[in-house]
Amino acid sequence: MGILEVKNLRAGYGSGDVVRDIDISLEKGEFACIIGPNGSGKSTLIKALQGLLKDVTGEIRVDGEDLFRLTRHEVAGKIAFVPQIADLTFEFSVLEVVAMGRYVHQGRLAGLSAADRHVIRDVLEMVEVSHLQEKKVAHLSGGERQRVLIARALAQDTPLLFLDEPSSHLDLNYGLEVFEILERLQTEKGKTILATEHNINLVIPYARKIVFLKEGRIQAQGGPVAMITRENIKDVFKADVDIRENRHSKLPEISLIPRPSEKRQIKE
Amino acid sequence: MKPGRKRVAFAIVLLLILAVSLLLSLMIGAVRTSPADLWDFFFHKDQTYRTIFFDLRLCRALLAFLVGASLALSGAILQGYFQNPMADPFVVGVSSGASFGAVLCLSMGLGAASAFGFSLQSLFAFGVGFSLVSLVYLLSQTQAVFKVETLLLTGIAAGAVASSLTSFLLFLRSDSFEQAVFWLLGSFTLADWRQVGMVAPYLALCLLVAQWLAKDMNLLVLGDEMAQSLGSPVARVRRTFLAVSTLLAAVSVSVSGIIGFVGLIVPHWVRIIVGPDHRHLFGLSALTGGTFLVLCDLLARTVLSPTELPIGIITALFGAPFFIYLLHRRR
Amino acid sequence: MIHFLFFSLLATSLSPQQGIVYDDFKTPFALMEAPQRIVSLAPNLTEILFALGLGDRVVGVTRYCDYPPQALQKEKIGGMVDPNLEMIQSLRPDLIVGFRGNPLGVLNKLRNLHFPVFVLNLGSSLDGLFQTIEKVGRVTRAEDPAKNLVAGLKEKHQAIGLALRDVSKRPKVFLSVYGQGLWTCGEGSYLNDLLVQAGGVNIAAHIPRRWLQLNREQLIHENPDIVIIMAKDKERFSQAGESFRADPRLKDVRAVKDNNIHWLDENIAGRFGPRLIDALAAVAQILHPEMFEARR
Numbered sequence A: 001m002g003i004l005e006v007k008n009l010r011a012g013y014g015s016g017d018v019v020r021d022i023d024i025s026l027e028k029g030e031f032a033c034i035i036g037p038n039g040s041g042k043s044t045l046i047k048a049l050q051g052l053l054k055d056v057t058g059e060i061r062v063d064g065e066d067l068f069r070l071t072r073h074e075v076a077g078k079i080a081f082v083p084q085i086a087d088l089t090f091e092f093s094v095l096e097v098v099a100m101g102r103y104v105h106q107g108r109l110a111g112l113s114a115a116d117r118h119v120i121r122d123v124l125e126m127v128e129v130s131h132l133q134e135k136k137v138a139h140l141s142g143g144e145r146q147r148v149l150i151a152r153a154l155a156q157d158t159p160l161l162f163l164d165e166p167s168s169h170l171d172l173n174y175g176l177e178v179f180e181i182l183e184r185l186q187t188e189k190g191k192t193i194l195a196t197e198h199n200i201n202l203v204i205p206y207a208r209k210i211v212f213l214k215e216g217r218i219q220a221q222g223g224p225v226a227m228i229t230r231e232n233i234k235d236v237f238k239a240d241v242d243i244r245e246n247r248h249s250k251l252p253e254i255s256l257i258p259r260p261s262e263k264r265q266i267k268e
Numbered sequence B: 001m002k003p004g005r006k007r008v009a010f011a012i013v014l015l016l017i018l019a020v021s022l023l024l025s026l027m028i029g030a031v032r033t034s035p036a037d038l039w040d041f042f043f044h045k046d047q048t049y050r051t052i053f054f055d056l057r058l059c060r061a062l063l064a065f066l067v068g069a070s071l072a073l074s075g076a077i078l079q080g081y082f083q084n085p086m087a088d089p090f091v092v093g094v095s096s097g098a099s100f101g102a103v104l105c106l107s108m109g110l111g112a113a114s115a116f117g118f119s120l121q122s123l124f125a126f127g128v129g130f131s132l133v134s135l136v137y138l139l140s141q142t143q144a145v146f147k148v149e150t151l152l153l154t155g156i157a158a159g160a161v162a163s164s165l166t167s168f169l170l171f172l173r174s175d176s177f178e179q180a181v182f183w184l185l186g187s188f189t190l191a192d193w194r195q196v197g198m199v200a201p202y203l204a205l206c207l208l209v210a211q212w213l214a215k216d217m218n219l220l221v222l223g224d225e226m227a228q229s230l231g232s233p234v235a236r237v238r239r240t241f242l243a244v245s246t247l248l249a250a251v252s253v254s255v256s257g258i259i260g261f262v263g264l265i266v267p268h269w270v271r272i273i274v275g276p277d278h279r280h281l282f283g284l285s286a287l288t289g290g291t292f293l294v295l296c297d298l299l300a301r302t303v304l305s306p307t308e309l310p311i312g313i314i315t316a317l318f319g320a321p322f323f324i325y326l327l328h329r330r331r
Numbered sequence C: 001m002i003h004f005l006f007f008s009l010l011a012t013s014l015s016p017q018q019g020i021v022y023d024d025f026k027t028p029f030a031l032m033e034a035p036q037r038i039v040s041l042a043p044n045l046t047e048i049l050f051a052l053g054l055g056d057r058v059v060g061v062t063r064y065c066d067y068p069p070q071a072l073q074k075e076k077i078g079g080m081v082d083p084n085l086e087m088i089q090s091l092r093p094d095l096i097v098g099f100r101g102n103p104l105g106v107l108n109k110l111r112n113l114h115f116p117v118f119v120l121n122l123g124s125s126l127d128g129l130f131q132t133i134e135k136v137g138r139v140t141r142a143e144d145p146a147k148n149l150v151a152g153l154k155e156k157h158q159a160i161g162l163a164l165r166d167v168s169k170r171p172k173v174f175l176s177v178y179g180q181g182l183w184t185c186g187e188g189s190y191l192n193d194l195l196v197q198a199g200g201v202n203i204a205a206h207i208p209r210r211w212l213q214l215n216r217e218q219l220i221h222e223n224p225d226i227v228i229i230m231a232k233d234k235e236r237f238s239q240a241g242e243s244f245r246a247d248p249r250l251k252d253v254r255a256v257k258d259n260n261i262h263w264l265d266e267n268i269a270g271r272f273g274p275r276l277i278d279a280l281a282a283v284a285q286i287l288h289p290e291m292f293e294a295r296r
Helices: A042-048 A072-076 A094-100 A114-126 A142-155 A172-189 A230-237 B003-027 B035-043 B050-081 B094-107 B120-140 B148-172 B174-184 B193-212 B214-220 B224-229 B234-256 B262-274 B278-302 B311-329 C002-012 C043-051 C069-073 C085-090 C104-112 C126-139 C143-163 C190-197 C216-222 C234-245 C276-287 C289-295
Strands: A004-012 A017-026 A031-035 A056-062 A079-082 A160-164 A192-197 A209-214 A217-222 A241-245 A252-256 C020-022 C028-030 C038-040 C058-061 C095-099 C117-120 C172-176 C183-185 C211-213 C226-231 C261-265
Touching: A004 A042, A017 A042, A017 A209, A017 A217, A031 A042, A031 A172, A042 A160, A042 A192, A072 A079, A072 B224, A079 A142, A079 B224, A094 A114, A094 A142, A094 B214, A114 A142, A114 A172, A142 A160, A142 A172, A160 A172, A172 A192, A209 A230, A217 A230, A230 A241, B003 B035, B003 B050, B003 B262, B003 B278, B035 B050, B050 B193, B050 B214, B050 B234, B050 B262, B050 B278, B050 C085, B094 B120, B094 B148, B094 B174, B094 B234, B120 B148, B120 B234, B193 B214, B193 B234, B193 B278, B214 B224, B214 B234, B214 B278, B224 B234, B262 B278, B262 B311, B278 B311, C020 C126, C038 C043, C043 C058, C043 C069, C043 C095, C043 C126, C085 C104, C095 C126, C104 C117, C117 C126, C126 C143, C126 C190, C126 C276, C143 C190, C143 C276, C172 C190, C172 C216, C183 C190, C190 C276, C226 C234, C226 C276, C234 C261, C261 C276, C276 C289
Parallel strands: A031 A192, A031 A209, A079 A160, A160 A192, C038 C058, C038 C095, C095 C117, C172 C226, C226 C261
Antiparallel strands: A004 A017, A004 A056, A209 A217, A241 A252, C020 C028, C172 C183, C183 C211
């Protein structure tokens, strides 16, 4: 049995379903991406999978245990989550925010132990933000902030790591960097990773499994090479694409085909 | 300076200021007393000025400290709760509710009555203030997804209703007006030991609870979902914090009337000096708020002695310009 | 409630000739030997105390206590709404007389500090004034001076009544109590009683509130023959009078048309004290000058 088993899940916000008929199975150490257009229910799904929504039915098993019978504290020991955006009202430093990842392992009134400090140092290095640790999170750029949030999730030291659109709000190169970090986590630390993403080309080299989500239902799931077909993409995104082989990675890559128009003029 | 040392230094400076303020509060008053009188009272048990030193000045300074600490702690909690540095103990309607309770009691002609050793007016203020916030909380729970904004706006609306009912009562019973004004402006004139005995345990209890949940409050800064995902039982934490902060504000209002700005500005001062970590913010805000209000009360009763200014005038004088500064700093 | 128990206990230990009386707010008060150090928390009480010949025993008054002039020499304990507890405490009073308008919290606090506090309410008539004076006499153990004072005041009162015996026409009066905003006195106020006793008709007498603000419509509709303005001094009076004359909407009101606008000294009429009889005489003369000329 996989580390995450989801059967017949539906979820919403009290007025109709946003996602339904969800069946997903993740093996330990797998890197999976949920792909779909805006409004397909990606964020809802990834939140529902960790028990963050109230209006949920179905079955979720983490490591064989029923998620809905676990306390928040127990879930936090199993799943860490990197949200899409985090605006911080108060001026916490990078170190303080990353240290919050350790709360679940500490006593209520305890400060940082030597072991905690060790973990924090490691994760800061791993996501390459050691030099920022005294800075206020509110003053960082989008890319830096995303990495701090990943570091915070890593400090939580869980077997599962969920991310909601880790490349959104980031420049092109930062998106790639984030996925490289995730790949290292998967291969070096054996983490099981589940991320939502809208940029298909970005995930193809890294994901071992792709789940297509359309209007709240899973349209197709499987390995990237099998999944990236013109039909699937036309079906999910309603867009005509070309699929070619990337010259460097030898992996499939999509490119949009613009619809013909007589008015459009191409300038050199 | 390292953050740890900075905190210790800050606490030491505060304690020194507090000690000096308490001493000044004992020495200065409408009746001229010399330091020698104070010395004799303390070390030779001289009874001449016992009532003035002990029952009037000391009692009053201690109550000011406790109320200042309660308001500042309540403010620190609510600013974290709403993730909004402009929140204060009175946004969710505690003060409007408590004023309404007090004026209701007056207009029913029960201004002088007492029960369980407390004036009925205090009990009314506390009861109505607390009930109003509970009602606001229940109303904002009716939606499927709990939104902090809903609570905030419901609180403001309920506060407005309570305020207008207060005005209505004052209009109907113009004879209770003079009694109400005295109370609405806030004052420690009536401090007595029973009130000190009533506020102190609440403050201690609330401070303990706040400290116990301080890490959870830190997590709220990342958003409710993130806090949950980091292991915090957010709904329970929020309920507890709301109850604690309301309790603190309602108790304060019921003994001293409405004193603005302390809960708003004190947590800011502390945050500027020791940072936003609630594990340190709660305790130090309480200490700072208490000290600040002892000083304000000292000013309130000495500036125009023997006339006493309502203490709200002094706190607003310090608070309002700082508030404007904050608004501009936040663009 | 605590006080009640406290005083009930106290009552059982008191000798019968001393006993318990209740003040105007139903708080029990243990009568004692003639108090020697009295603090007055209101100007009218200060006037009553001095009129009872107790001036020497008054040790503290409010900053508003300016009559009789000797009162100005006394220690000031603050104002009516903000008496200073420390000042009062330092005077070591053995009796504090308070009046309606003193914050109830302050009065309770003084009781908690074990001072005897006796609080009086504003009466609704001149008879109420006599009772107030008798009560003050009782707690200060100046029963006889109080009896004499009241007898003297009643005599003056009757003389005025006698002078007005043959009055045939009672003019309609608007009494402006603050000099602005058309504030006046309604049913149940002692000033309403005063207007009636002075041979007038209060145009706001039918309104069941002691103090109220009339609107212009009502004033024009009631069309008073006379306007009386209570003011601290002549200057404030002429300002207030001008506001009536200058308002074009009021030009058809009889009192304004005939310029029948008169001054009443606020310090005399506004205090529920012995000089109220002088205020009655003053108003009677304003309303019925012919009656007083005839007698002369």
